[in-house]
Amino acid sequence: MKRFAELLDRLSYEPGRNNKLRLMTDYFRHTPDPDRGYALAALTGALSFQFAKPNVLRTLITERTDPVLFGLSRDYVGDTSETIALMWPAPLPRTRSAALTPRSGGEGSGVGGEPVLFETPPTPNPSPPFAPRMGGGERTERSANAKLDTSVPSLADVVATISTLGKAQLPAQLARWLDALDETGRWALLKLVTGALRVGVSARLAKTAAAALGDKDVQEIELLWPGLAPPYTELFAWLEGRSEKPSSSDPAPFRPAMLAHAVEETDFSALDPADYLAEWKWDGIRVQASAGTHGGRRQCRLYSRTGEDISRSFPDLLDSLRFEGSIDGELLVVREGRVQSFNVLQQRLNRKTVTPKLTAEFPAHLRVYDLLVDGTEDLRERPFAERRARLEAFIERRNDPRIDISPLIPFATWDELAAARADPAAAGAREDADAVEGLMLKRRDAPYVPGRPKGPWWKWKRDPFTVDAVLMYAQRGSGKRSSFYSDYTFGVWTVNDGEEVLVPVGKAYFGFTDEELLEIDRFVRCNTVERFGPVREVVHERNRGLVLEVAFEGLQRSSRHKSGLAMRFPRISRLRWDKPPGEADRLETLEALLDTRAASAVPNR
Amino acid sequence: MPANIRPEDILMPTPAGVCCKPGGFYIDPTRPVEKALITHGHSDHARAGHGAVMATQETLDLMRLRYGENFAGTTQAVSYGETVTLGGARVTFHPAGHVLGSAQIAVECNGLRIVAAGDYKDVGDPTCAPFELVQCDVFITEATFGLPVFRHGDPDGEIGKLLHSAALFPDRAHLIGAYSLGKAQRVIALIRKAGYDQPIYLHGAMETITRYYERRGIALGELRAVRDAKKDELAGAIAICPPSALQEVWSRRFPDPVSSFASGWMRVRARARQRGVELPLVISDHSDWDGLTATIAATGAPEIWVTHGQEDALVHWCRQRGLKARPLDIVGYGDEDESDGVTDGKVDGKSAGDTP
Numbered sequence: 001m002k003r004f005a006e007l008l009d010r011l012s013y014e015p016g017r018n019n020k021l022r023l024m025t026d027y028f029r030h031t032p033d034p035d036r037g038y039a040l041a042a043l044t045g046a047l048s049f050q051f052a053k054p055n056v057l058r059t060l061i062t063e064r065t066d067p068v069l070f071g072l073s074r075d076y077v078g079d080t081s082e083t084i085a086l087m088w089p090a091p092l093p094r095t096r097s098a099a100l101t102p103r104s105g106g107e108g109s110g111v112g113g114e115p116v117l118f119e120t121p122p123t124p125n126p127s128p129p130f131a132p133r134m135g136g137g138e139r140t141e142r143s144a145n146a147k148l149d150t151s152v153p154s155l156a157d158v159v160a161t162i163s164t165l166g167k168a169q170l171p172a173q174l175a176r177w178l179d180a181l182d183e184t185g186r187w188a189l190l191k192l193v194t195g196a197l198r199v200g201v202s203a204r205l206a207k208t209a210a211a212a213l214g215d216k217d218v219q220e221i222e223l224l225w226p227g228l229a230p231p232y233t234e235l236f237a238w239l240e241g242r243s244e245k246p247s248s249s250d251p252a253p254f255r256p257a258m259l260a261h262a263v264e265e266t267d268f269s270a271l272d273p274a275d276y277l278a279e280w281k282w283d284g285i286r287v288q289a290s291a292g293t294h295g296g297r298r299q300c301r302l303y304s305r306t307g308e309d310i311s312r313s314f315p316d317l318l319d320s321l322r323f324e325g326s327i328d329g330e331l332l333v334v335r336e337g338r339v340q341s342f343n344v345l346q347q348r349l350n351r352k353t354v355t356p357k358l359t360a361e362f363p364a365h366l367r368v369y370d371l372l373v374d375g376t377e378d379l380r381e382r383p384f385a386e387r388r389a390r391l392e393a394f395i396e397r398r399n400d401p402r403i404d405i406s407p408l409i410p411f412a413t414w415d416e417l418a419a420a421r422a423d424p425a426a427a428g429a430r431e432d433a434d435a436v437e438g439l440m441l442k443r444r445d446a447p448y449v450p451g452r453p454k455g456p457w458w459k460w461k462r463d464p465f466t467v468d469a470v471l472m473y474a475q476r477g478s479g480k481r482s483s484f485y486s487d488y489t490f491g492v493w494t495v496n497d498g499e500e501v502l503v504p505v506g507k508a509y510f511g512f513t514d515e516e517l518l519e520i521d522r523f524v525r526c527n528t529v530e531r532f533g534p535v536r537e538v539v540h541e542r543n544r545g546l547v548l549e550v551a552f553e554g555l556q557r558s559s560r561h562k563s564g565l566a567m568r569f570p571r572i573s574r575l576r577w578d579k580p581p582g583e584a585d586r587l588e589t590l591e592a593l594l595d596t597r598a599a600s601a602v603p604n605r
Numbered sequence: 606m607p608a609n610i611r612p613e614d615i616l617m618p619t620p621a622g623v624c625c626k627p628g629g630f631y632i633d634p635t636r637p638v639e640k641a642l643i644t645h646g647h648s649d650h651a652r653a654g655h656g657a658v659m660a661t662q663e664t665l666d667l668m669r670l671r672y673g674e675n676f677a678g679t680t681q682a683v684s685y686g687e688t689v690t691l692g693g694a695r696v697t698f699h700p701a702g703h704v705l706g707s708a709q710i711a712v713e714c715n716g717l718r719i720v721a722a723g724d725y726k727d728v729g730d731p732t733c734a735p736f737e738l739v740q741c742d743v744f745i746t747e748a749t750f751g752l753p754v755f756r757h758g759d760p761d762g763e764i765g766k767l768l769h770s771a772a773l774f775p776d777r778a779h780l781i782g783a784y785s786l787g788k789a790q791r792v793i794a795l796i797r798k799a800g801y802d803q804p805i806y807l808h809g810a811m812e813t814i815t816r817y818y819e820r821r822g823i824a825l826g827e828l829r830a831v832r833d834a835k836k837d838e839l840a841g842a843i844a845i846c847p848p849s850a851l852q853e854v855w856s857r858r859f860p861d862p863v864s865s866f867a868s869g870w871m872r873v874r875a876r877a878r879q880r881g882v883e884l885p886l887v888i889s890d891h892s893d894w895d896g897l898t899a900t901i902a903a904t905g906a907p908e909i910w911v912t913h914g915q916e917d918a919l920v921h922w923c924r925q926r927g928l929k930a931r932p933l934d935i936v937g938y939g940d941e942d943e944s945d946g947v948t949d950g951k952v953d954g955k956s957a958g959d960t961p
Binding site: 012481 | 872878879881883922925
């Protein structure tokens, strides 16, 4: 655990990609199995512990410290795990220098030269369930803690123990480890068990570091990855040249998805329309449907974009997955042959139980656009145009009403395609146009590459809606934005009791550049009218305040918001320092949008 | 506490600083006033332009070095422990352990004693007189690190980290950002204490004050100016500079520098990352949470006033313990994240916009 904590600690401060790689490869080289395998699993997000939820940790710390002080500290630090790691009361007597010898007072409330010091420790909890930290003499926390190192668990111990512990035993075990570890160790442990490392390492970078151990290309690991499980001993054995390349035995494995970059207007000059095919970009959920047989075992699964098995949420689709292969597509709700908007689809998601009523009301449908495996033949190295032809034949053979193919959009020039993007209904999407959120451009000759390679696939979204709103409240952010006021609540004008007032219509915490963040942060600090914990109310009058141009993807009615509206995917697109708040948009402007594409097919509940 | 007088009658918190009406003076005023008592030389406490200034000799010297001869109409030096009568108030300066010359100011009037501690720390520092505990009726404390996440730990351990890194990367220079008054000299003294005897290099903005420390008898070993050094000479070297210089073109004269920063803020990871610090050193001239709470308890004061920093948490802590406590909203000691002497940037000829 100590080495792993050191690795995370160094990674968290290291800005350079190459140095991060060096740190990780070095760790993999010098750490034995199974610890290094669990480290790789942690870095790639492959570990998850059912019971180690943030509220378990919060309970642990609030049992030991003052909840008010914890709340203030959490707001300041911007990271729950780190706050707990820093605040965790050391179990050993902790002492400080004897500088506090009181001076005998003059005619004031002196205590005569009596060396009165505090007798009780200044711990926030009046009757703490742990030993006092104050004694006499020097500060000896570090050296005293070193003696406890023997009780510090290994990474593999931690993983094995947590995976087998029941919900009731977990808190006490975590507390014992937290007592045994130092601040860095506590931080690493909490990051590990909650699964949010945030040390600036992507899964791909961690795999790249592992690949470097055996001088292999990361692509080879990506292809093997779905068939592997922590602690990856066979992977490391292969990387170190001690055994054969591992093979997958899962009949329906997940194949890492290929993703697109957003295309900018300036990109088009370098692109030749003849090289690309275009499809609609559907506003649904990207899924991969895989089915196959291995050793007599038949398996079919529906995966999310990140490889999460979501089959159980869509039992109505599983009957349609009686094929051999792997398809990439969009999960949509289709009623009477018409694709419903994302607002409708959303009502099928995140349900604990999927009832027949739900599946009848929101029937799931697959609209597919790529074929990764046909039978047992892996097509991913083949050009897209060839995969597309194979896909068309594959879907035709299936002849399943729940699976259809995403049509191609004919075009010869970028201008023609721009016209299609501006009016999908006229360009072939017809009454499904409400569920179109833009276009996809795919190079005809591109293989299917996991990750987000630049060039082969582009997404070209429809223009967002924008509104000029006034900044009303700002809240401190988390993670790397901790201490910056980076979450903004904004409002538009309306009339209330005959008076012009701002009503909040949304909250956004991205879209701005780092420089703009600094500017807004400064504005917030200099124009605070009131504080509510981590939230500041900032000046918002007709002539004083900050106007934000907010972009958003859609709008729906909401009884949870005072304005009666909820924005989808709002973000700050521009700072309007030039615009007086009095000239910001009005609620009526937004309400008018409710009758257009912005709110199409709004659910009626 | 005498019942016939309210503390506010003696020291009145105003937006410009704490004002003593019976004595006719302000303590650390943030705007020019007729008569100012200054706790220490950091620029958010010691400003130029007052009529008369009373402070320790060191604080007056430091103000003169930073602002020039005419930084005040008149000056009066006070020694630690010396009591001066000003109008109806008796005033005594006691060591605050923050930086060279730093003082707590005890104000007594009608048998009631209020101590304005300024910035202080209760742990050892080879470059200044140790903090002295003064029993009082009202204690005015800072709260720069007034949250229980701030535990500064052992500064020698942090210096150990630095020297380990310097040994590990003999080809790279180690650049330590440190505030030019106090922190820089303390870091150098701690490095010497750890047995490092190579020359230590100084950014130009550090020289005047560091040389002043040496003149006051604080031994700092061999110091060289960065501007006189060649690039290859700086490989493996340790250099001290203002925090703002870490990100500037100035730092390019060093071979593959390791960016380090000595500050209590380094306890929080995001602070280090936001500054691009690779080697954070948790060394602070302010009290940490344990120091603040221990000191408050030890003063015996039944009433605590809390200023600049995380007032809410410390006020809450005091009230939980049955102490009367209030935050003082004094503007000008740096916003919450910009204290710890960041405003010193001005003095180094840099902008003060040294945001986190």
